[in-house]
Amino acid sequence: MGSPLLLLLLALLTAVTKAKVFSxxxxxxxxxxxELDGYGGYSLATWLCMAFYKTTFNTAAQSIKVDSSANYSIFQISSQQWCTNDRSPSDLLSSNITDDIICAKRIVRNPQGMDxxxxxxxxxxxxxxxxxxxxxxx
Known part of the structure; x- marks a missing residue:
């Protein structure tokens, strides 16, 4: 059996191969x-602007922060703050962004909203x- 870190890396690599860059x-x-247009009071244009500036519409985008946390997906969802109990990084890095959208909806329902x-x-x-x-x- 492999180490947990090796298994995580393999899972991430597998997810990256299934990634997509949307137009x-x-x-x-x-x-x-x-149904994101108007969700939480935010227009479709708002969601597109955020996704573009965070990832240029790339589902495999990820960034590792100094504190060892990471941001994943087309929406750059924080591994420390959001959707960590029911989503794995590989769920958020695939071309199927259903998990990303579910989590993004959860994020904007909080008082911070898109902030x-x-x-x-x-x-x-x-x-x-x-x-x-x-x-x-x-």
Whole structure:
């Protein structure tokens, strides 16, 4: 039997091979179908802006922080703060973003809302985001 670290690395590599980089229109349609437009008071354009600036729509995006925590998925979900009891990193790194969306919905139901994503607060909050859905044929 392998070490837990080796097994985790293998699981992450497996997930990465099933990763996907969405086009803006493709992701817009998917998020709309998952009823994110208006969810928690946030428009579809808001979700697209956040996902772009966090990961450029890449489902395999991950970042390791100085404190050894990590952010995973197209929404960069923190391993220390969100959805850690019922999701594994490999769930959040695959091309199927259903788990990511479920967790993102849970995050915005908290008092911080989208402010939980610092990048969103700096790059998207309070701006005209209508360009994010232009040309998406929604």
């Amino acid at each position: 803006q229109g493709e992701l817009a349609h998917l998020l709309q179908g998952e 939980a994503w610092k990048g969103w607060a700096m790059l998207c909050k309070g701006r005209d985001l209508s360009e994010w859905v232009e040309g998406c044929d929604l």
